[in-house]
Amino acid sequence: AQSVTQPDIHITVSEGASLELRCNYSYGATPYLFWYVQSPGQGLQLLLKYFSGDTLVQGIKGFEAEFKRSQSSFNLRKPSVHWSDAAEYFCAVVYNTDKLIFGTGTRLQVFP
Amino acid sequence: EAGVAQSPRYKIIEKRQSVAFWCNPISGHATLYWYQQILGQGPKLLIQFQNNGVVDDSQLPKDRFSAERLKGVDSTLKIQPAKLEDSAVYLCASSSRDRRGGYTFGSGTRLTVV
Numbered sequence A: 001a002q003s004v005t006q007p008d009i010h011i012t013v014s015e016g017a018s019l020e021l022r023c024n025y026s027y028g029a030t031p032y033l034f035w036y037v038q039s040p041g042q043g044l045q046l047l048l049k050y051f052s053g054d055t056l057v058q059g060i061k062g063f064e065a066e067f068k069r070s071q072s073s074f075n076l077r078k079p080s081v082h083w084s085d086a087a088e089y090f091c092a093v094v095y096n097t098d099k100l101i102f103g104t105g106t107r108l109q110v111f112p
Numbered sequence B: 001e002a003g004v005a006q007s008p009r010y011k012i013i014e015k016r017q018s019v020a021f022w023c024n025p026i027s028g029h030a031t032l033y034w035y036q037q038i039l040g041q042g043p044k045l046l047i048q049f050q051n052n053g054v055v056d057d058s059q060l061p062k063d064r065f066s067a068e069r070l071k072g073v074d075s076t077l078k079i080q081p082a083k084l085e086d087s088a089v090y091l092c093a094s095s096s097r098d099r100r101g102g103y104t105f106g107s108g109t110r111l112t113v114v
Helices: none
Strands: A003-005 A010-014 A019-021 A024-026 A032-038 A044-050 A056-058 A064-068 A073-078 A087-094 A100-102 A106-111 B005-007 B010-013 B019-024 B031-037 B044-050 B053-056 B065-068 B075-079 B088-095 B103-105 B109-113
Touching (some): A003 A087, A003 A100, A010 A019, A019 A106, A024 A073, A032 A064, A032 A073, A044 A056, A044 A064, A044 A073, A073 A087, A100 B044, B005 B088, B010 B019, B019 B109, B031 B075, B044 B065, B044 B075, B075 B088
Antiparallel strands (some): A003 A024, A019 A073, A032 A087, A056 A064, A064 A073, A087 A106, B019 B075, B031 B044, B031 B088, B044 B053, B065 B075
8 A cells, every 4th residue: 555654753852853754655657755844823834845856855934855766755854953943744645546545654853 | 926825714513514624726727626634634535636536536435525616716615414524624725726835734624513
């Protein structure tokens, strides 16, 4: 079955520390891959997306993600986290059915 | 460009009542989606429209949920009768045909069933 997994439910980092949020997908072919962020009470905001080409994708707010076909992964990274980055992060994939399927999310907490 | 518009922003109803949500997608976006996001979970796709036709409604509880997109533009999602477990945020999203722009989400409607 087509699915996307975010192994980490909750991550806590100190402000200024680096961050990596994990995302794995299950499917034979390479899907379209997305990362969204959701602040409390807000809608979903697109951080970045990968369709093809360069496997390192730059997004907004200083985020980047790297697609690794061999590991079926699309991990999100940021070199230095800011307190305003505290939010829920969702990885999502689109397969050939054109359906956007979400992971369960990772809640990021940032300590000063 | 204008984003995806949704209304109302919040709704509180009693169980067994009915409720309707409205969504206006980004102009020119052929595909429209309704998602249900229960607190602490990722969004779950309820129904997908391509223009005014239903592409996928396999996750829609059809005994109580219905949705339409009559003119291929805005859409309405209805729940009748509502249950306590329907308490969630209902998100609408739209995408262009090639999906290159990604999927744009509205701010959602937070439904509380009491």
